[in-house]
Amino acid sequence: MFRYESLEDCPLDEDEDAFQGLGEEDEEIDQFNDDTFGSGAVDDDWQEAHERLAELEEKLPSAVNEQTGNGERDEMDLLGDHEENLAERLSKMVIENELEDPAIMRAVQTRPVLQPQPGSLNSSIWDGSEVLRRIRGPLLAQEMPTVSVLEYALPQRPPQGPEDDRDLSERALPRRSTSPVIGSPPVRAVPIGTPPKQVAVPSFNQQPVQSCSIDFPPPETSSWKGRPMWKVLCPKPVHVRPPVPPRFPAPYGERAPPDQLCGVPNSSLLGHPFPPSVPPVLSPLQRAQLLGGAQLQPGRMSPSQFARVPGFVGSPLAAMNPKLLQGRVRQMLPPAPGFRAFFSAPPPATPPPPQQHPPGPGPHLQNLRSQAPMFRPDTTHLHPQHRRLLHQRQQQSRNQHRNLNGAGDRGGHRSSHQDHIRKDPYANLMLQREKDWVSKIQMMQLQSTDPYLDDFYYQNYFEKLEKLSAAEEVQGDGPKKERTKLITPQVAKLEHTYKPVQFEGSLGKLTVSSVNNPRKMIDAVVTSRSEDDETKEKQVRDKRRKTLFIIEKTYSLLLDVEDYERRYLLSLEDERPALMDERKHKICCMYDNLRGKLPGQERPSDDHFVQIMCIRKGKRMVARILPFLSTEQAADILMTTARNLPFLIKKDAQDEVLPCLLSPFSLLLYHLPPVTVASLLQQLMSLPQGTAAPAPSNPHLSTVLQSKFGLSLLLVVLSRGEDLQSSDPASESAQSNPWTEVMFVATRELLRIPQTGLAKPISIPTNLVSLFSRYVDRQKLNLLETKLQKEEKGESMDILVQPCSE
Amino acid sequence: MNYMPGTASLIEDIDKKHLVLLRDGRTLIGFLRSIDQFANLVLHQTVERIHVGKKYGDIPRGIFVVRGENVVLLGEIDLEKESDTPLQQVSIEEILEEQRAEQQAKLEAEKLKVQALKDRGLSIPRADTLDEY
Numbered sequence: 001m002f003r004y005e006s007l008e009d010c011p012l013d014e015d016e017d018a019f020q021g022l023g024e025e026d027e028e029i030d031q032f033n034d035d036t037f038g039s040g041a042v043d044d045d046w047q048e049a050h051e052r053l054a055e056l057e058e059k060l061p062s063a064v065n066e067q068t069g070n071g072e073r074d075e076m077d078l079l080g081d082h083e084e085n086l087a088e089r090l091s092k093m094v095i096e097n098e099l100e101d102p103a104i105m106r107a108v109q110t111r112p113v114l115q116p117q118p119g120s121l122n123s124s125i126w127d128g129s130e131v132l133r134r135i136r137g138p139l140l141a142q143e144m145p146t147v148s149v150l151e152y153a154l155p156q157r158p159p160q161g162p163e164d165d166r167d168l169s170e171r172a173l174p175r176r177s178t179s180p181v182i183g184s185p186p187v188r189a190v191p192i193g194t195p196p197k198q199v200a201v202p203s204f205n206q207q208p209v210q211s212c213s214i215d216f217p218p219p220e221t222s223s224w225k226g227r228p229m230w231k232v233l234c235p236k237p238v239h240v241r242p243p244v245p246p247r248f249p250a251p252y253g254e255r256a257p258p259d260q261l262c263g264v265p266n267s268s269l270l271g272h273p274f275p276p277s278v279p280p281v282l283s284p285l286q287r288a289q290l291l292g293g294a295q296l297q298p299g300r301m302s303p304s305q306f307a308r309v310p311g312f313v314g315s316p317l318a319a320m321n322p323k324l325l326q327g328r329v330r331q332m333l334p335p336a337p338g339f340r341a342f343f344s345a346p347p348p349a350t351p352p353p354p355q356q357h358p359p360g361p362g363p364h365l366q367n368l369r370s371q372a373p374m375f376r377p378d379t380t381h382l383h384p385q386h387r388r389l390l391h392q393r394q395q396q397s398r399n400q401h402r403n404l405n406g407a408g409d410r411g412g413h414r415s416s417h418q419d420h421i422r423k424d425p426y427a428n429l430m431l432q433r434e435k436d437w438v439s440k441i442q443m444m445q446l447q448s449t450d451p452y453l454d455d456f457y458y459q460n461y462f463e464k465l466e467k468l469s470a471a472e473e474v475q476g477d478g479p480k481k482e483r484t485k486l487i488t489p490q491v492a493k494l495e496h497t498y499k500p501v502q503f504e505g506s507l508g509k510l511t512v513s514s515v516n517n518p519r520k521m522i523d524a525v526v527t528s529r530s531e532d533d534e535t536k537e538k539q540v541r542d543k544r545r546k547t548l549f550i551i552e553k554t555y556s557l558l559l560d561v562e563d564y565e566r567r568y569l570l571s572l573e574d575e576r577p578a579l580m581d582e583r584k585h586k587i588c589c590m591y592d593n594l595r596g597k598l599p600g601q602e603r604p605s606d607d608h609f610v611q612i613m614c615i616r617k618g619k620r621m622v623a624r625i626l627p628f629l630s631t632e633q634a635a636d637i638l639m640t641t642a643r644n645l646p647f648l649i650k651k652d653a654q655d656e657v658l659p660c661l662l663s664p665f666s667l668l669l670y671h672l673p674p675v676t677v678a679s680l681l682q683q684l685m686s687l688p689q690g691t692a693a694p695a696p697s698n699p700h701l702s703t704v705l706q707s708k709f710g711l712s713l714l715l716v717v718l719s720r721g722e723d724l725q726s727s728d729p730a731s732e733s734a735q736s737n738p739w740t741e742v743m744f745v746a747t748r749e750l751l752r753i754p755q756t757g758l759a760k761p762i763s764i765p766t767n768l769v770s771l772f773s774r775y776v777d778r779q780k781l782n783l784l785e786t787k788l789q790k791e792e793k794g795e796s797m798d799i800l801v802q803p804c805s806e
Numbered sequence: 807m808n809y810m811p812g813t814a815s816l817i818e819d820i821d822k823k824h825l826v827l828l829r830d831g832r833t834l835i836g837f838l839r840s841i842d843q844f845a846n847l848v849l850h851q852t853v854e855r856i857h858v859g860k861k862y863g864d865i866p867r868g869i870f871v872v873r874g875e876n877v878v879l880l881g882e883i884d885l886e887k888e889s890d891t892p893l894q895q896v897s898i899e900e901i902l903e904e905q906r907a908e909q910q911a912k913l914e915a916e917k918l919k920v921q922a923l924k925d926r927g928l929s930i931p932r933a934d935t936l937d938e939y
Binding site for chain 1: 813821839840841842848
């Protein structure tokens, strides 16, 4: 009920124009209106059709009751009756008090000027029965034109009056998607899930060629109190599916609301390229609507309004028409049960469908394709736009069918796959145009001004691939493998600042909020707590948060700095100095962040740095930053690390990320002067300064030695020192070389240290033996070696003796 | 025609048989007939396949329209290799029965677990009270 009411409420301008266009040309003329300007006016004579309808309706009373329960037999009998029988039956079907139905009354009312009929409708609107009887009369007399394939998709319409026709046609949707157009076999049988006893069915089945019926459901709603089923015949050939009650949503829940249905044809005609109101998946009715002929430019229709009529699907239904006209009942039978079988037996999962199609439609296939162009469907009952779309679509489909049958994207290279594609009658439901449309949207999404920023990983990956292929090319001079690259359009992205609509001189603002103009939902006020309230834990937490924040800031700086090289290459000559300055500045900032610069202070405590180093991300970041720092800065970092190494090692126990620092450190070491190296060693081993007596135990050193990173770093430092020593002949002799002094102490410490679970170093420098041999005698050297050897459980000996690096 | 090399586009998958896994756990197998920019899918001759252990059952479903956001993953089915599977196909009734049994067993195990935790004074909040994401 609501549907009808809402349709009433819908602006029916177009409908009105259509039928009043003849008389009222001053009014807004709907140029798309088929009935006035298009084929509807020329080809279809809706007036006659309506007359026919009216007469049929008259004769349709009260036969409803008799037809309950006739079921399948009636379907078979579709074509068996002659017109006379029809008339009789129809007369039984119409109920007397039908015209108390507000719907009908309204429908009749709004169509005061219908057609110049004998005993015209104009006279008494309220004399409904009279009117309707007359309407139906002429209908019967006429020869039934064949119906288009698509109308099989459409449930019955009540042709009570033109407006009613239209309204109800739009509302009447089948319960299930039984559209014959796409993807399903033509609907000949009762669709799955249709309740077994449809009162509609009997009426339907009683129709001969020239009838179809629509029925209103039994009285369930208030407006239908006490009203039995009422059938209206319309001049359509058999619509095998039981007609669907056009207005009650109860059994047929999935129908689109009438306003949407009204909206759909309108929106498409208004030429929105991708009307948002048109859902990608259309209801069967909408699909059928769009299939209707319409004088639209193809570009105006959204690709989603496709509803291609595959020839295969179309033909069996079309086959029915000539046969119906000839009144051959039996021809109907094979398809019907065949398709019913199709529906009842679930299609197996393996392809392809055509192999399972019942034999019924098959034979018709060849004949009917040729007959397709000859059909002149009777679409009078349809909404004018609907009809227009229907026709246009039909024509298109005819063309396409000729061209595209069997063609289309063939991705498969295997023959069986190609066979499947060839035999697949449902292939290319998605037109090339639609595919292009989707890919166009996807390409649009890829547009960017800075692909490196927007699509970093993709760009990097493809660069790598290219390098690889270039490398391969160089090696093996095979033919150049052309790898198709996606060229994304580089479009300058304009910054659109959205300003919500404001009317001048109006009080207040619009309350509309959208994605661009979001409404402030919550007034969140930031309150900073006073220092006194904070407990120790909170302070710790805050400190950690601050550290994390600093890490993030520094990381952004790092990413920028790393990017400068690329930018440098892309930039113009005069921009380059500026870029360099920026880069330097950023590097300074990074260092300051790391060391915790505080204004007006000497280099502060290591605390800040240590905090950063306690966090896994911080360590990795430091490793990445080191190459950019100046030598002094980097040396400072290294010293601090060495100084605090045991603590860091302890904190790193879970992350185990410290080893990542080894390589930048080693790199750095090669640039350091000997003095620095010496002091570094001191720090690392926490060797006693000067000639102070060594402490009984050296926990610092033992911790360092027990960590993989620590030991490796130590070895690297030692190795570097040795290199320096050996490479610098001048220092060879000088005994007061700081390095030498340190080394003496170092070796003493090393000998002293208990051999408890020493770690396995990452790499062992090759010159350790020579290093130690300088400072210790043979015996101690052996001791050292065994110590080192013990670490790696036998590997180190080989490594020491036969220098090799991991 | 290679539509968009180097990207993941469904255009080349059209009219091929696919297996689609949905967010609610269902597995659909059907011919991909149409797509759109949201990766909404139209599947034709769809079959819902239920797997329990080594057995599976197919329920024919007809045409499916799947909203893109509900798809977890989808992949093309190689028609030649499709039948070579160690899994055994059974009837729908049987697989539904198996599924019911499996759900039952899972529920009971869950109950036992919760009970055991409760005995120890622990509790794990139920999934439906947590945020799904």
